[in-house]
Amino acid sequence: MKKQNNVRSLAAVALERVVEKGESLSTILPVMQKPLNDKDGALLQELCFGVLRMLPRLEALTGQLMERTLKGKLRPLHFLIMVGLYQLIAMRVPPHAALAETVEGAAALNRNQMKGLINGVLRQFQRRQSELMSLVDDATVNYLHPGWLLSRLQLAWPDNWHEIVVANNQRPPMWVRINRQFHSRNAWLALLRERGNDAFPHPDEPDALRLATPCAVSQLPGFSLGWVTVQDVSAQGCVRLLQPHEGEVILDLCAAPGGKTTHILEVAPTANVLSVDADAQRLVRITENLARLGMQAQVIQGDGRKPSAWCGEKQFDRILIDAPCSATGVIRRHPDIKWLRRDRDIGDLAALQLTILDAIWPHLKKGGTLVYATCSVLPEENHQQITAFLSRHHDAQLTDTGTPMQPGLQIFPTPDGGDGFFYAKLIKIANPE
Numbered sequence: 001m002k003k004q005n006n007v008r009s010l011a012a013v014a015l016e017r018v019v020e021k022g023e024s025l026s027t028i029l030p031v032m033q034k035p036l037n038d039k040d041g042a043l044l045q046e047l048c049f050g051v052l053r054m055l056p057r058l059e060a061l062t063g064q065l066m067e068r069t070l071k072g073k074l075r076p077l078h079f080l081i082m083v084g085l086y087q088l089i090a091m092r093v094p095p096h097a098a099l100a101e102t103v104e105g106a107a108a109l110n111r112n113q114m115k116g117l118i119n120g121v122l123r124q125f126q127r128r129q130s131e132l133m134s135l136v137d138d139a140t141v142n143y144l145h146p147g148w149l150l151s152r153l154q155l156a157w158p159d160n161w162h163e164i165v166v167a168n169n170q171r172p173p174m175w176v177r178i179n180r181q182f183h184s185r186n187a188w189l190a191l192l193r194e195r196g197n198d199a200f201p202h203p204d205e206p207d208a209l210r211l212a213t214p215c216a217v218s219q220l221p222g223f224s225l226g227w228v229t230v231q232d233v234s235a236q237g238c239v240r241l242l243q244p245h246e247g248e249v250i251l252d253l254c255a256a257p258g259g260k261t262t263h264i265l266e267v268a269p270t271a272n273v274l275s276v277d278a279d280a281q282r283l284v285r286i287t288e289n290l291a292r293l294g295m296q297a298q299v300i301q302g303d304g305r306k307p308s309a310w311c312g313e314k315q316f317d318r319i320l321i322d323a324p325c326s327a328t329g330v331i332r333r334h335p336d337i338k339w340l341r342r343d344r345d346i347g348d349l350a351a352l353q354l355t356i357l358d359a360i361w362p363h364l365k366k367g368g369t370l371v372y373a374t375c376s377v378l379p380e381e382n383h384q385q386i387t388a389f390l391s392r393h394h395d396a397q398l399t400d401t402g403t404p405m406q407p408g409l410q411i412f413p414t415p416d417g418g419d420g421f422f423y424a425k426l427i428k429i430a431n432p433e
């Protein structure tokens with residue numbers, strides 16, 4: 001194996017960039033996977049996700065095993081040790097292979113002289129595993145969440161925080177959305193079964209199937225032809241609530257990478273959809289997704305806080321805001337979120353959401369529908385946001401989603417269910433009292 005293709009060392013480098021430099025794993029992982037074969041790419045992802053899921057435990061164990069923390073140029077080796085520990089604790093890799101490959105990782109990082117140390121630390125862990133595991137036992141280590149987030153969840157959801165935290169630490173199920181323009185859900189399921197996989201329909205989301213065995217998109221019948229899209233079932237609820245109709249003028253705001261734009265067009269192919277996002281790079285993904293599905297929408301870069309800059313005085317029949325948020329409902333899919341977010345981000349995000357909501361409201365026609373959604377489980381971004389909005393806008397009426405006391409529907413992540421999500425559906429009434 002070439003030195004640079006030692007997957008353990010690549011994982012160590014990726015983890016250092018996420019945890020210490022604040023880079024998003026979703027951005028760096030695809031670039032690092034590109035030169036690897038499928039098997040190594042999958043292993044790299046498994047090592048990064050796994051270490052990020054149980055980071056506090058691995059940090060605490062490393063603290064027990066090492067007299068001094070590795071710093072400066074040796075810092076990647078600190079992460080390499082955690083990659084080694086993760087394999088010994090949680091993976092089916094034979095321990096001798098995990099050890100040998102991880103020790104080789106030091107060489108791939110040009111630290112040949114540290115191979116002995118890595119070997120010694122991992123062997124010591126193997127000898128003392130149960131004793132060490134009982135030594136590192138506190139709330140952060142047990143729940144594997146940063147203290148600030150655990151406190152917020154416990155305060156907001158005294159009866160549910162535990163199930164949220166447990167679900168966040170699990171591997172997520174794979175959900176797909178069947179494009180009803182090509183097949184009914186049952187017809188596509190029959191095609192999947194012919195390929196030896198199976199799936200389970202969701203009782204409330206008409207297009208959603210949960211795969212019995214997660215697989216590569218190339219294994220999904222007709223993926224390249226647009227017959228099916230990978231999308232969590234909770235995200236699918238946005239368009240069911242929006243209820244797009246043929247020929248309507250619809251704004252999908254904060255639209256990239258386009259999961260909901262394409263869903264709108266599957267349900268209402270002749271709808272006139274404008275997809276707007278502030279991030280030019282992510283806009284490219286909307287265009288790619290539209291092309292795969294053979295659909296058309298107008299895609300523009302724009303700031304949701306300043307809609308008149310990109311749509312003048314225009315008004316829409318329906319508006320979907322899939323707002324930028326803490327993403328605390330999708331931690332099981334993006335475990336780096338636990339370590340990238342900070343407590344202070346929540347207030348900043350709530351302020352951004354408020355500005356976007358207030359700025360776009362005048363662009364909804366009278367009688368029109370606005371769906372506000374987040375993949376957050378924090379009240380500041382969700383029902384508190386909508387309570388405050390309803391008190392500012394007397395021409396907004398909550399419908400189908402919660403009560404004026406607790407507006408919106410809050411979904412928590414569950415092992416066989418959807419991600420954590422929130423939606424509120426608002427109608428603009430003609431004559432407010």
Ligand SMILES: C[S@@+](CC[C@H](N)C(=O)[O-])C[C@H]1O[C@@H](n2cnc3c(N)ncnc32)[C@H](O)[C@@H]1O
Pocket residue numbers: 253254255256257258259260261276277278279282302303304305322323324325
């Ligand atoms: C939750 S993601 C949207 C996911 C998308 N709706 C989908 O289904 O594929 C939130 C999006 O908000 C965008 N965003 C952040 N700040 C924005 C702003 N001020 N105006 C418009 N879009 C913004 C981000 O670039 C990001 O793509």
